[in-house]
Amino acid sequence: MFKQFDKLYGIDLGTSNTVIFEKGKGIVLNEPSVVAFNLQTGELLAAGTEAQAMIGRAPAHVEITYPLINGVIANFDKTSIMLKYFIKKIQGRSSFLRSSQIYITVPCGITNVQKRAIEETIVHKGAKKAIAVEEPLAAALGAGLMLEEPIGHLVLDIGGGTCQVAVLSLGGIVASHTINQGGLSIDRDIMDYVKRQYNLEIGERTAEQIKMEIGTASTSTEERTLDIRGRDLVDGLPRSIRLVSSEIYTVVNEFLGSLIEAIRATLELCPPELAGDVMEQGILLCGGGALLEGIDERIRAETGVAVHIADQPLICTALGTGQMLGVYKSKSRPLTHEREPEEKIAVSQ
Numbered sequence: 001m002f003k004q005f006d007k008l009y010g011i012d013l014g015t016s017n018t019v020i021f022e023k024g025k026g027i028v029l030n031e032p033s034v035v036a037f038n039l040q041t042g043e044l045l046a047a048g049t050e051a052q053a054m055i056g057r058a059p060a061h062v063e064i065t066y067p068l069i070n071g072v073i074a075n076f077d078k079t080s081i082m083l084k085y086f087i088k089k090i091q092g093r094s095s096f097l098r099s100s101q102i103y104i105t106v107p108c109g110i111t112n113v114q115k116r117a118i119e120e121t122i123v124h125k126g127a128k129k130a131i132a133v134e135e136p137l138a139a140a141l142g143a144g145l146m147l148e149e150p151i152g153h154l155v156l157d158i159g160g161g162t163c164q165v166a167v168l169s170l171g172g173i174v175a176s177h178t179i180n181q182g183g184l185s186i187d188r189d190i191m192d193y194v195k196r197q198y199n200l201e202i203g204e205r206t207a208e209q210i211k212m213e214i215g216t217a218s219t220s221t222e223e224r225t226l227d228i229r230g231r232d233l234v235d236g237l238p239r240s241i242r243l244v245s246s247e248i249y250t251v252v253n254e255f256l257g258s259l260i261e262a263i264r265a266t267l268e269l270c271p272p273e274l275a276g277d278v279m280e281q282g283i284l285l286c287g288g289g290a291l292l293e294g295i296d297e298r299i300r301a302e303t304g305v306a307v308h309i310a311d312q313p314l315i316c317t318a319l320g321t322g323q324m325l326g327v328y329k330s331k332s333r334p335l336t337h338e339r340e341p342e343e344k345i346a347v348s349q
């Protein structure tokens with residue numbers, strides 16, 4: 001069935017990271033979704049890790065951007081240039097997507113028209129076939145859930161640009177809720193906090209480092225400290241401060257409130273039988289935000305439902321697309337169950 005394709009790729013195209021699975025090889029690429037262009041020549045300077053390293057350090061003629069915002073492609077040209085760069089890096093040649101079949105993730109709640117636009121862009125770039133799959137479905141598969149069973153599962157994917165809550169049953173999404181907040185909005189909140197509290201300007205990378213090293217969703221963990229450097233807003237000179245984890249807890253708290261509200265709203269929309277299943281099965285947590293210290297315990301305390309963190313939260317979505325590559329029959333859509341958006345109970349904020 002797959003002989004017609006030279007290559008089979010599953011791509012988790014995320015706001016923060018792009019992870020690519022190649023059939024027969026496994027995960028072949030895991031890099032930040034960032035591109036750097038020379039504004040004077042229009043030339044691509046770097047993408048992925050190399051481009052990310054330039055953030056906050058580039059001269060004025062270099063523009064560094066994330067081509068996706070809140071999980072959706074904000075700039076189609078830059079996104080396809082970035083994907084082309086990544087595929088070339090994997091293949092070692094520039095034939096890009098020719099003769100390949102691609103499974104690519106999209107946030108849940110987007111319309112079929114938006115899905116088609118993404119599929120058509122990929123086919124236009126040379127792929128033989130492209131299929132858009134909703135992220136929580138792929139994440140759940142990659143984390144090992146048996147999706148075809150008539151049992152409800154709740155997946156919470158905390159990514160860089162979105163948090164997606166989805167109740168899945170019989171291989172489809174029954175209810176979902178997406179909020180346009182995630183790891184990147186926490187980073188921005190940390191930058192704002194440090195500016196307000198200490199008159200100190202810090203960069204995005206420093207804010208992310210603070211979140212990863214001393215960020216917490218729990219009040220009961222041991223206090224940790226981190227020394228960071230930024231630019232004093234009054235005299236413009238570099239200055240160091242020491243931050244403690246309890247400060248970062250207060251910054252993260254507001255985001256956690258919205259997240260828990262989204263879980264409650266999804267459970268309210270969900271038929272009672274499935275809500276009962278979720279109480280029994282627990283919540284599956286994935287995406288990079290699942291690594292925030294104490295987040296599982298906090299969600300359990302606020303919702304009363306057990307929480308399990310996926311084994312590899314940052315790559316389970318790509319692993320799930322990889323599993324789809326092996327089961328998909330070329331004429332039907334995989335596991336996404338072609339319902340029109342109005343048939344789904346989906347809410348977006």
Ligand SMILES: Nc1ncnc2c1ncn2[C@@H]1O[C@H](COP(=O)(O)OP(=O)(O)OP(=O)(O)O)[C@@H](O)[C@H]1O
Nearest residue numbers: 014015016017159160161162183287288289291292
């Ligand atoms: N240890 C950690 N603690 C807290 N946050 C983390 C940790 N590790 C990674 N993250 C955050 O996870 C986010 C990236 O997660 P992920 O790769 O799942 O997002 P994405 O799939 O690119 O985004 P989206 O699904 O929203 O489009 C980043 O904001 C990153 O800072």
Ligand SMILES: [Mg+2]
Nearest residue numbers: 014135159287
């Ligand atoms: Mg994601």
